[in-house]
Amino acid sequence: MTRRLTASTLALALAGAPLLAQEDMVTRDRVGPADAENALTFRLTAYDLYSSDPATSAAFEELFVDFIEDNPGWRIDTQLQTGNLSQEQARMIEQAQAGRGPDCAMVDSAQLATYKAAGILSPMNEYFTEEEIADFFPYVRDGITDEDGNMLAVWWFTDLRVLYRNTEVVPEAPQTWDDLQAAALATVEQGYEGILFNGARGEGTTFDWLANYWALGGELVDEAGEPVFYEGENRELFLQAVRYYESLVDSGAAPARVTSIATYDDMLAAAAASTTAMFVGGNWMYAQLQTTLPEEEAAKWEASELPGPTAEQRATGTGGWTIAALTDDPEKVRMCAGIAKLYLGPGNAFQGLLPTQASLYDEYDTYAGPEFEVFSAALENGRARPGVAIYPEISNQIQILLGEVMSGAAEPEAALDAAAEAVEAAYARQ
Amino acid sequence: MIARAARRRTATPPPAGGGPVPARPLPWLLPVLLFVGLFYLWPIVDALRLAFTDASLLDRDAAFSTEAIGAMLGSPALGTVLRNTAIFTLGSVVGQILLGLAIALLVVRGERNGLRGMLVMRTLVLAAWVIPGIANGIIWQMLFSEAPFGAINSALRLAGLPPVAWLSDPGNAMMSAIIATVWQGTAYSMILLYAALRSIDDTLYEAAAVDAATPWERFRFITLPELRGALLVNAILIVIMTLNTFDVIISLTGGGPGRATEVLALFTYNTVFYNFDLAGGSVLSILLMAISLALAAxxxxxxxxxGRR
Structure with missing residues (x-):
C-alpha cells in the first residue's frame, strides 16, 4: 500500500514537473530563470501574456517559454503598463530620457512619432531581412522608419474602424452618410437608440470621427507636420465632417448620450442588451460580439466599411501597437526584435488581430473568415494618424470641439476657432 | 551663586504646557526639517523652478524662460477651467460639510438614545471613503449611464419619471461630478464632525433643557458655536482636497462633454500628458497651490x- 502510494506520488510529481517548471518560468514579473546571467526589461500591456483570459495567457506563456529556451542565459523582467495610456506613454519617454526606461516596450502607434522625435529608439534593421521589411503595409513602413531608413519599431498589429449592424434590423450596409442617417432613424422608429459612436473625452472619439474628415480629403497637418486642419480648404472639410456628427444627434439618428460614450465597451453592452442596431467599432469587436452574444444573436451582426460622404469617398482610421527598443545594447535590441516577432506572427494569429505584413494573412488559417475580407477591403482606405508630436493635443481639441458641438454648447465655427487657437499655442511651445 | 542660579531660573520660566526647551533646538529639529524639506518642499521648489523654464517631456534640456507663465495664464481655456473649478469646489465642499454634519448629528443623537446600528452606519459611510477615486468615478458612471439600461434612469422610469441626461448635458455633468465627489468625501467630514460633536460638554445641553430650549435653539446656540473650529478646519482640508481632485472626474466624464467638467487639476494633467508641456503644467500646479493656500488662509x-471664542 505504502509502496503503491509512493509510486503514485512519484508518477504524479514527474508528470507535473514540466507544468511546474513552466509555471516557474513565467511569473507576474519575469519570464525565464530568476538567476539568468542577462536580463531584459520589457514593458507590456495586460492583454496577452498577462491576459485575464486563461487561454490567451497560456498561449503567450508557451511562446515566451520557447523563446527564452532558444536564448539561454536570458530572462525577461516584465513590467505591466497601466490602463492610463497617455500618462503611461509620456512617463515612459521621460524615464527613457533619464536612463531609467525599459529596454523594450510596447508603444501605441499613435505615440510612436513622439518617441521618434525624442530620439530614444534604437534601429532594428539588422534583425529583419529586406524582404521582411518590404512586406509591411506601406503606411506601417512609413510609420516605423525614419528619414535615414532606420526601422525604429515593429508595428505588430493594426486595427481599423468599421460599421457594425444588426442585419435583422438593418439588412443593407449603409454606403453614404445620408444612408446611415436614414437607416439609424428607421431603427429609432423600431425602438432602438440609433447609431452609437464615441463622443466623450477620449482618443476613440477623435479616431472614430477622423475617418469622416479623411473621407472628404481633409488633412490634419501638412508635410512639415504643422497643423493645418483649420485653414483654407481643410477648414471647410473639417466643418462639413463636424456638421455630419451634429446632424446625427440633432435629427435623433444618434442619441444625445454619445457625448458620454468614451469606450467601445459601451457599444458592446448596448449590442448585448439589444438596445442598438448599429455602432461604429473596432475590427476586434467582431470576435467580442461572437463571444458575448448568444450564437443566434451574434450571427445577426455584420461589419461593413464606414459610410462616406459619397459611396466613393471612404476612409477608416488605422491604429495598433508597436514594440520598440529603448536601449543601446545590441544584444538587448536583438532580444527585443525577437519578442516583436513572437507577437507579429503567432501572437497575432492566436488573438485574431490584424497583422501588418501582407504575407501573414496567407500564412495563418485564422484569417480565412469572411470578416477578414471586409477588414482587408476597408484597409485599402486605411489612414494612420499623423506621426507628429502635436497629434495628442490636436486629438484633445477635437474631442472638446465635438463634445461642445454635439451637446449644443457651441457652434461648429466657434468651436473650431477655439481649437485652432489652442493647437497653435501648443505647437508654438513644442 | 545659589541665589544667582535661582534668579536665572525665575527669569526664564519654562513655557506653559511643555518641558524645558533645549538650549540648541536645531540638532533636534534637523531630522524633521530634512524630512519635510526633502519630501514636501523640494517638489514645490522644483515645480517653481520648472515654471520658469521651457521644459518639455520630450526634451530634457530646459532653458530659463517666462514664456510658459504668459502662455498658461493667457490661455483662453483658463477662464472656463477656473469657473468649472470654482463651481465644482463650492458644490462639493458645501455638500460634503452639510451631509457630513447631518450624518454626524444623526449618529451622535442615535448613540445618546442608545439606538442600535450606529456603528454599522458609521462603517457604511466610511466604506465610500476608502474607495479609490478612479473606482468611484467608474461606479457613478455606471449609475449615471444614459443607456436604456442605466441604473438611475431605469429607476426613474419605473417611478414614472423622465430620464435625466446625467453626463451628456454640460450643466448636468458638473452636477453629477459633484454628487460623485460628495458621496465619497462625506465620510471624512462626518468623522471629523462626529469627533467634535462627541467632545461637546453634555452639561450645556442639560442647561438648555432646563431653560426649555427647542431643538433648533440647541443646535443654533450650542452645537454650531461649539463646532465652529472643527467646521473651519474641516472646510480648509476639504477645499484643498477638492481642488486637487481629478481622478473622479477623469473616470466619470474625462472633463467633458467638451470642457464642461474640466477642472484645474485635470487641465494641468492634460497640459503635461497631452502637450508634454512640463513648464506649462508646473505653472498651473503653482497656480493651483496658490489658490489652495489663499482659500485655506x-x-x-x-x-x-x-483666549478668544
Missing part, C-alpha cells in the same frame, strides 16, 4: 484663537 482667518 481665508478660512483660517475665521478660526477661533486661543
Amino acid at each position: 481665508l478660512v483660517a482667518a475665521f478660526l477661533p484663537r486661543a
